[in-house]
Amino acid sequence: MSDETTRQDGVGGPDELERLWTPHRMAYIRGENKPADGTSGECPFCRIPKLGDxxxxxxxxxxxxxxxLNLYPYAPGHLMVCxxxxxxxxxxxxxxxxxxxAGLTRxxxxxxxxxxGADGFNIGMNQGHIAGAGIAAHLHQHVVPRWLGDQNFMPIIGRTKTLPELLVDTRALLAEAWS
Structure with missing residues (x-):
């Protein structure tokens, strides 16, 4: 490993760690293009129920x-309960x-x-901006299905999420099965 790969622009001392830089995440951290959520009239989670399913x-x-369904899913079938x-x-x-x-989540x-055929689930609420809530003003619980080996290099290196079907098709499939 060369000095170039262990140091960035001469800052810090060399170490044996490799780095994957994801500068595109700064837009998320800064809140760029984040939907307004300060009031119930601006909140996407207040607007959604007024729309058709x-x-x-x-x-x-x-x-x-x-x-x-989450408009920006972490995995196929990523739902939120609001x-x-x-x-x-x-x-x-x-x-x-x-x-x-709780009942809707179950x-x-x-x-x-x-x-x-999900193998497992991540279930959780991010309470407040500091805890990672993208829209902190309206409570929502994530229901994220998981499968063995579902997270790989694609999101990190390829900056790509692989979703096998359109959200409208996923919504129809889940809504039909729910009935």
Whole structure:
């Protein structure tokens, strides 16, 4: 390994670590092109329920919450469960909202597993910008299906996510299976 590969522009001392630079991530970190989310009128999670299911990528509607495909999925079938009410923090949910979010999450796992054979799931909420919430003003829980060997070099080196079908097709498949 040469000095050139271990040092960047003479900054720092040489080490044995290789580096994969992903400067495109700075746009995300700076919040560039992020949808407005400060008020319920500007929030995408408040606008989605007003759209038709196909247009809004809504998979299932409950009384207090709904399941929607992520427009920027980490993996095929990546859903989010959102309360209709514009709240930011999980502790602000009513008992009824929390129960429906949990129920929709459980059913989302069953449906995605049935139609795709997912081996596992990442389930979680990023509470606040500092915790990684892209839209921190409206609570949403991620349901991300996972398969053995699903994450490889493509997103890091190739700056490419491989998704096997269009989101509208995934939405239709999951909505039909949910029924």
């Amino acid at each position: 196909e247009e809004g990528l809504v998979v299932r509607r409950g009384d207090l919450a709904y399941a929607v 309360p209709y009410r514009h709240i930011a923090d999980y502790t602000e949910t009513t008992d009824e909202e929390a129960a429906e979010i 059913q989302a796992m069953r449906v995605v597993r049935a139609v795709s």
